[in-house]
Amino acid sequence: MSEAEAVLLGVLAGLTVLLGMPLARRLRSGQVLLNSLSCGVLVYLLGDMLARAFVPLNSALLRQYDNLDGAEPVVWLTVAFIGGLVLGYGGLTAYVALSGVSDAAETTARGTPPEPSPTASSSRLALLVAIGIGLHNLGGGLALGNLAGNDWISISVVLVVGYLLQNLVMAGAITAPFAGDPQPPKWSCLLLLGVIAGGPTVLGTYLGWRLVDVASGETGDLTSTAVQALAAGAILFVLIRLLSLATTLGHRTTRHLGLLAGLVIALLIEVLIIGATGA
Numbered sequence: 001m002s003e004a005e006a007v008l009l010g011v012l013a014g015l016t017v018l019l020g021m022p023l024a025r026r027l028r029s030g031q032v033l034l035n036s037l038s039c040g041v042l043v044y045l046l047g048d049m050l051a052r053a054f055v056p057l058n059s060a061l062l063r064q065y066d067n068l069d070g071a072e073p074v075v076w077l078t079v080a081f082i083g084g085l086v087l088g089y090g091g092l093t094a095y096v097a098l099s100g101v102s103d104a105a106e107t108t109a110r111g112t113p114p115e116p117s118p119t120a121s122s123s124r125l126a127l128l129v130a131i132g133i134g135l136h137n138l139g140g141g142l143a144l145g146n147l148a149g150n151d152w153i154s155i156s157v158v159l160v161v162g163y164l165l166q167n168l169v170m171a172g173a174i175t176a177p178f179a180g181d182p183q184p185p186k187w188s189c190l191l192l193l194g195v196i197a198g199g200p201t202v203l204g205t206y207l208g209w210r211l212v213d214v215a216s217g218e219t220g221d222l223t224s225t226a227v228q229a230l231a232a233g234a235i236l237f238v239l240i241r242l243l244s245l246a247t248t249l250g251h252r253t254t255r256h257l258g259l260l261a262g263l264v265i266a267l268l269i270e271v272l273i274i275g276a277t278g279a
Contacts, residue, residue, distance in 0.1 A: 006148035006209040007202060010141055013160040013167075014201025017133075018194040020171025035242060036255045038129070038173035040262020042239045045136050046232055048270065052139065053081055053228035056221035073221075080226040088135065088233025092128055123189060125177040125241060130197040132238040133170050135231035137197065141204020142227065148209050166269050167198060169262075176242070 057077040063069035144160070174193050178185045204227075211220065 003206075003209060006145055007206055009144060009148055009160050010202040010205025013144060013164065013205070014137055014141065014198035015194065016164045017167035017171050017174070017198040018191070019164075020168040021175065021190045021194055033254055033258045035176050036258025037262035037265070038176040039239060039242050040259040040264070041169055041173050041266045042129075042132070042235055042242065042262075043259065044263050044266035044270070045133075046235045046239060049136060049139070049228045049232035049235060053084065053225050053232060056225050057081055060221075076222060077225050080222050081229045084226045084229025084231075085233040085236075088230040088235075089237045090233070092131065092234055092237040096124075096128075122177040122181050123185070126174055126185075126189075126193055127196070128234075128238045128241065129174050129177065130193040132231065132234040133174065133197040134200040135227070135234050137167075138200035138204040139224070139227045139231055141201040141206075142208040142224065143204075144201070145205040145208020145210075148205065166266075166273075169265060169269065170197065 057074065060069065060073040060077050064071055064074055171194070174197055175185065175190070211223075
């Protein structure tokens with residue numbers, strides 16, 4: 001598969017998140033349900049990213065235990081795992097601290113009035129969600145690019161379809177923070193958020209295609225672990241903020257059922273992807 005064809009697959013897989021934006025923009029009345037569904041999807045993504053990041057490290061540990069390899073790969077993979085988590089979580093923590101974004105639950109606990117601009121606060125939270133999903137999609141793009149580089153065309157196409165379904169669900173997660181605003185978000189804002197969330201898929205696909213020769217070596221394992229751990233750290237931070245917001249909205253039963261539904265939906269889509277592609 002040529003470089004242009006691989007990048008085209010990345011565009012189809014990543015930027016389809018924009019297709020879910022118009023629908024999610026209109027479904028603003030069920031704020032509690034949207035927020036809970038988003039939390040469920042992010043819970044699954046967090047577990048998925050942590051599991052994928054640990055696979056190379058687990059393999060290195062088993063090789064060392066069987067005396068097939070030394071301790072150096074284990075050390076470097078551990079550094080990549082922990083470093084990715086710290087950078088993903090700490091980077092967004094620093095961004096929030098520097099930008100002065102207040103946490104909804106903390107604001108309620110202090111008894112202070114809400115921020116003067118709900119839309120601005122919602123935009124910042126939606127941006128954090130888009131960044132977390134974008135980092136997740138970067139890892140997905142690397143996998144897609146590797147398949148395309150090895151000329152596994154049929155599997156690559158099926159994987160694109162799976163990512164398309166996944167991104168439609170993620171569009172709801174990105175727009176969930178706007179659900180309680182008096183006015184819907186601007187189309188320019190949604191476009192930017194969509195590019196932030198879906199654009200890394202294109203970049204990841206290109207890098208995966210270019211680095212196909214080293215993807216199965218130690219360099220590929222280190223890159224994969226660092227990217228997945230980075231995404232996990234970012235998603236963990238976003239998930240904590242969304243859960244914090246959910247506690248201020250009431251409707252406990254709806255929150256719990258919505259979170260479970262989001263988790264199940266994300267799991268079913270992943271099962272379809274793996275069942276069809278083995279990737």
